[in-house]
Amino acid sequence: MTTVILALTVMFGYFAAHVEIKTIFHDLLPKGHPFIEINDKYNERFGGPNIVSIMVEAEQGDIFQPKVLERIKQITDDLYLVPAINQFQVISLASRKIRSINSSTAGIETKPMMWPELPKDQAEIDLLREQVLASPLVYGRYVSPDLRSALVTADFIDRLIDYEKLYDGVTQIAEKYNGDGVRVRVVGEPLLTGWVVHYLPETFKLFVITIAIMAVLLFVTVRTWRGILLPMLAGVVSAVWALGIASLFKVNFDPLIIVVAFLVTARAISHAVQMLAAFDDELERGYALPSVSTLGGVEPGVLDQRLDRGYLPKQAAARALVALFRPGMLGVVVDAVAVAIVAAMPMPLLQKTAFVGAVWLGTIAVSAMVLVPTLLSWVTRPHAVAFPIDTNRWVLRPLLNLCGTLVLGRRSVVVVLIGLVVLLVSGFYATKVTVGDALPGTPLLWPDHPYNVDAKAINDTFQGSDQMFVVLEGEGPNALKDPEVLTNVDNFQRYLETQPQIGGTVSVVDLIGPVNANLHEGNRRFEELGPVADINGELLFMYMQGTDPGDMDRFVDADFKDGAVTMFFRDHKGDTIRTAVSRIEEYLEKNPLPGESTYRLAGGLVGVLAAVNEEVFARQVESIALALLTLFVLSAIAYRSTVAGLFYMPLVIMSNTITFAFMAWKGIGMNINTLPVAALGIGLGVDYAFYIVDGVKERFEETGDVMASIQGSLRTAGRGVLITGGTMIAAVLVWYASSLKFQAEMGLLMALWLTVSAITSLLLIPAMIYVFRPAFVFGDGTHHAAAQPATA
Secondary structure, three states, X not given: OHHHHHHHHHHHHHHHOOOOEOOOHHHHOOOOOHHHHHHHHHHHHHOOOOEEEEEEEEOOOOOOOXXXXXXXXXXXXXXXXXXXXXXXXXXXXXXXXXXXXEEEOOEEEEEEOOOOOOOOOHHHHHHHHHHHHHOOOOEOOOEOOOOOEEEEEEEEOHHXXXXXXXXXXXXXHHHHHOEOOEEXXXXXXXXXHHHHHHOHHHHHXXXXXXXXXXXXXXXXHHOOHHHHHHHHHHHHHHHHHHHHHHHHOOOOEOHHHHHHHHHHHHHHHHHHHHHHHHHHHHHHHOOOOOOOOOXXXXXXXXXXXXXXXXXXXXXXXXXXHHHHHHHHHHHHHHHHHHHHHHHHOXXXXXXXXXXXXXXXXXXXXXXXXXXXXXXXXXXXXXXXXXXXOOHHHHHHHHHHHHHHHHOOOOHHHHHHHHHHHHHHHHHHHHOOOOEOEOOOOOOOEOOOOHHHHHHHHHHHHOOOOEEEEEEEEOOOOOHHHOHHHHHHHHHXXXXXXXXXXXXXXXXXXXXXXXXXXXXXXXXHHHOOOOOXXXXXXXXXXXXXXXXOOOOOOOOEOOOOOXXXXXXXXXXXXXXXXXXXXXXXXXXXXXXXXXXXXXXXXXXXXXXXXXXXXXXXXXXXXXXXXXXXXHHHHHHHHHHOOHHHHHHOHHHHHHHHHHHHHHHHHHOOOEOOOOHHHHXXXXXXOOHHXXXXXXXXXXXXXXXXXXXXXXXXXXXXXXXXXXXXXXXXXXXXXHHHHOOEHHHHHHHHHHHHHHHHHHHHHHXXXXXXXXXXXXXXXXXXXXXXXXXXXXXX
């Protein structure tokens, strides 16, 4: 068996070495959602979610000085060389798309403000300033109201993006032109993904440090080399198998789910430690000897003879496997199914995470439940220790004795009542967790990270760096010249700009008014739409004089059938997006476009996030409910009792409500990144409890003594809970040192989940057993002494 497992590990190891670690943008999007369909259809024309915004800021004076204007042009030109750039969506004061509208005796003339050449002298710079101040499409949108900053935006084609190359290209441009009186700030969703990739070496370093800490703590607490090597081997085998299978099925490994990978590896180590604890317990109970129940009465010579012949470790390993088979396999299956349920989410990233996670957890059945006891049966010196200080005597045993004291007698009722109060209070605060991002900026990075600092500066200076567009689908060509349609769009934009979540809007309507005003000698009173479609068509034709193909794409298509209203948001918090979308949908329902024309929501980054948040909100309760149902069904089958299915519910619900309450308190939103960790929490909340309950059940069948059974289970299964829980809690706290705020927060969440699970398993579960005396644990209340094993 061992040879087969190791051979498969070598084979899977080859494939694991070739697993792809990368982010695929479309994996983050919910398939089939109408917002995503609109985004995919129109993003290359109206601007997708992968827009990068670069702010060029003059540290002294305004931007209308040769040095600053030159930087704006250089940055704009260099962006065209970045891989995956959409060259029709690079917009700045130095691009062809930023145009001035001028009237003369010859008619209306539109021409680029600062392309292809920079202003040659102060007179041309002054003229440029005047043109900027006169253009509502530029002033406030691409040049700040205080004239100290200019904005450069660039969209990238989703399917062509290599985030590492994009990050390197854009940051090199920012660093190249930053300094000498000019400050360059840069933000954007693809750049954010690039930051995550940038920190991958640090992430792997933290992973290694975490495993090293776990090894040291296991060595100190278990005090044997097998106590380190076998759990680590179980973790490695599970990881190699899972990654190898993922590679075989062409599943990429997203950097953001590395935390989930560690959590699953920790589960393998946890099950292996429980097997070691059970093995040690079997050795102490001396089942391989014919006439004693403990090793205390065995003469050393007799014991040495038995050990030399190999009977004691083999029988101890076999009995440990039999004793832990039900709780171990139940824990593995519940974990795997809870993660697999995440596949119900329509986002490919979550489906891939569910697949890899479920396979990974499933491999624990081999690595921890088969390989570890097999190797334990080969132990030749089972009682040898490698660490001189008896941590069991001085640390673990006193803590377990304290737990035993608290959960027996009248104190058990107090423990149950405290658990009920904690459940109700945490349940109330858990409802306050935010779906989507809970705070401004990105939750992936710390608030003082340069990215979040730059994001705040850009959003405070301009209308907002996060965009969403609503598509206007006309009933035919030239539909967007119809005055009724354009008036409806104009009113829609006015409504949008009264919403606090929206910094500004732009559409084809904004092109017509300035041209009309110029026809009337610049009189702003005439900055209005034409009364008939033909006049609107003429005004648009005048604006388009001298434009190049693609210059109008962000406003309207060539047939004037489809267009867009683009909104600028200063943040993409879950509440911001939810409120804005709700109000937009409500307004459009009451104010539809005339005829067959219609509005279609929604594209751009904010539109995409709105779709993701809707799916998370709609499915999170469903996922948790399905996971709890799975726990109920599997527990009821394993123990052949519906009471058993219900017995574990308070424990799991409590661990989840406490964690969600903590997320609400710390401003951690429930999103596509945190959802897999939340799903794993179902298993984290119940694994330990299975071992404690089965330990009580086994001992009661032997002794018939309730108190002794609970205390005995705490001394063995409880010891495994203390060792694994304490080891993993201390280890995962290392993640708080991560440069990625998301990883640090997930480390805290895992530590909290493990703490709650350990405490409830050591206190609440034994107290509930003592108070309620469930029949699936105690049967009919009589004890059935186990038959003594045959002697060798």
